[in-house]
Every structure is written in C-alpha cells, then in structure tokens.
Amino acid sequence: QRFILDEAGLTVEVEITNADARPAPAGVGLHPYFHRGDDARLTMAADRVWLSDETLIPRALVPASELADWSQGEALSDAPFVDNAYEDWDGRARVDGAGGGATLTAPGVRRAHVYAPKDADCVCVEPVTPRPDALNAPEAEAAGLAARAPPGPTSTSTHFGRRRPTSGSCGRLPAPAGRLRRRRPASAPQCRLGDGAAAAGRRAQIHGGVQARR
Secondary structure, eight states: EEEEEOOOOOEEEEEOOOOSSSEEOOOOOOOOEEOOTTTTTEEEEEEEEEETTTTTTEEEEGGGGGGGTTTTOOETTOOOEEEEEEEEEEEEEEEEEEEEEEEEEEEOOOOEEEEEEETTSEEEEEESSSSSTTGGGOOOOOOSSSEEEOOOOOEEEEEEEEEOTTTTSSOOOOOOOOOOOOOTTTOOOOOOOOTTTHHHTTSEEEEEOOOOOO
C-alpha cells in the first residue's frame, strides 16, 4: 500500500501479489465515506442492482429502478435505505451539495456498492471488482474475482482531492483532519465505521481505477 500526497490531493495505491505457486482468487475495492449535507445528491449511472436477503447476501439482479436509480441525480434525503451492490456501472459517481462535494472515477471497474443510510450525514460509494459473496457465485457468473497466477499483481489506484463550494454557499472551511465527526445527540443515526474517511478527505474528490503497476 502506498500513499502519495501532493497539491492535487491524496492518491492511495493498493496492490495484491500472489506469493503462492498456485493461482488464487483476488478482488480489490475501496470503501470511502463522504460527508453529505441536507441537500446532497448522488449521481451514478448503473443499469442493475443486487437485491439482498436479511443476511445481506445478494439473491436477485434487477433493474436499478426497482431500488434506487441514481443516473439522473437522486436527492439522498428522498432515497430509501440502500446497502446494495450495483452492476454495469460506468465507473463514475458524484456527490454534490451547496457546501461542495466529491467525484469518483474508476476506469474499468464495473461494480459499485452504495451504502446510503437514512437521516445520516454520510454516504459510501465503493468501487469494487467482485460482487458480494463472489466466492459462492455460480461458476457461469462473472463475479469479478480474478484467478491471479503468481506472481501477477492485482492493484488499484485511487485519488482523493477536494471540490469547492458552489457559488452562493457559505463556504465554511472543512473540519480539521484530526476531527473525525462532530458531536451530536446520542439518539442520532450513526454511520457504520464512522465518517472519518469523509473528514480526513475533507469532502474529497476521488479519481480511482484498477491498473497494473509497471
């Protein structure tokens, strides 16, 4: 894992190398959380989504409109609870609001898992190569796991930057990197794993993708 910080933002490179003499399945993904304001919208074009059972195991692949279709920019406050993997993604996503926002680009990645809790101040858009429960997928299904022969690596490179607030917004400065979340009443909804990624990324702009390291 390598971190590169420059004026454009933060780049995170992750590489998996099979050190065994036999091929092994491999999948790569990142799980960034982003701060979202009351007016935040998610724009993401993906044709299909996995519906899951009570154990969160995907059971049926259906048109995105049967759960939440983000292709035209859906207000997160109006969307249902989502914790589902999308297929046929075009590799781009955007979270927008008056206070700024984030973009995500993952060339070559065809899946994204969206976690959008209700009445919370964060959303997670995860570019991932395999679908959930890929190890148990039917043999005929392209589940996204690569049979990585040694010593071939599997790698991702993700860039975190920052978008400016839109014209007319208050333009408040982002939270300091060391402050993971603001104080709130104990009864308020909490994002799983916290929203530390959003604070550390300072309402990040992300450009990610799967690429082989030369």
